[in-house]
Amino acid sequence: MQQKVKDQFIRRVIDYYATLGTAAEIQHTQSVANYTRLIADADNRDPHQTDLLELAAWLHDIGCPASRRVYGNSRPENQQHEGRLIVNEWVKEINWLTSDEKIWLANVVGTHHQFQSAVEYRFEPLFEADLIVNMTEGYYKAEKAEHLYEKLMVTTYGKELYKQLFLKKCDNDSSQPQFSSIPTIKK
Numbered sequence: 001m002q003q004k005v006k007d008q009f010i011r012r013v014i015d016y017y018a019t020l021g022t023a024a025e026i027q028h029t030q031s032v033a034n035y036t037r038l039i040a041d042a043d044n045r046d047p048h049q050t051d052l053l054e055l056a057a058w059l060h061d062i063g064c065p066a067s068r069r070v071y072g073n074s075r076p077e078n079q080q081h082e083g084r085l086i087v088n089e090w091v092k093e094i095n096w097l098t099s100d101e102k103i104w105l106a107n108v109v110g111t112h113h114q115f116q117s118a119v120e121y122r123f124e125p126l127f128e129a130d131l132i133v134n135m136t137e138g139y140y141k142a143e144k145a146e147h148l149y150e151k152l153m154v155t156t157y158g159k160e161l162y163k164q165l166f167l168k169k170c171d172n173d174s175s176q177p178q179f180s181s182i183p184t185i186k187k
Helices: 001-021 025-042 048-057 065-069 076-091 099-111 114-122 124-136 142-152 154-168
Strands: none
Touching: 001 025, 001 048, 001 065, 025 048, 025 124, 025 154, 048 076, 048 099, 048 124, 065 076, 076 099, 099 114, 114 124, 124 142, 124 154, 142 154
């Protein structure tokens, strides 16, 4: 996929959030897309599949603004429903995706919070990236980190990254997971 075409698509997503969503949603989506690409690359996905996973990551929460408008919330089932509708509409005009890829994108966005769908549709890197970003944003409590790891992390690099970020033990209390700190770079 040409970088210029991908960049146009990403700008459309950012413009959508800038108009109807929030800056935090842009940051969340960008983080999920970046982690998705890293995990997919490390999982040895082919370049085209990695590009599709990254596009799906940019779209994964696209239903949140519409969900808040329609339902007054962005609960997973509502945002997934609204997101699928938006993706189905947006991909109609995209001629560089096959019809199967368009259906796949809509299915991923419409089920991106469901682990079994991640396995069925092969979007584990996106699922794991969203979980990692949601953990860093405090969507899940730190006490659940180990349970979520055991139940939901399946790719080698996704597991490694998750452990580095959330399953390090505190020096003074080895029973509590903690967030890793960013190392200081010395010049």
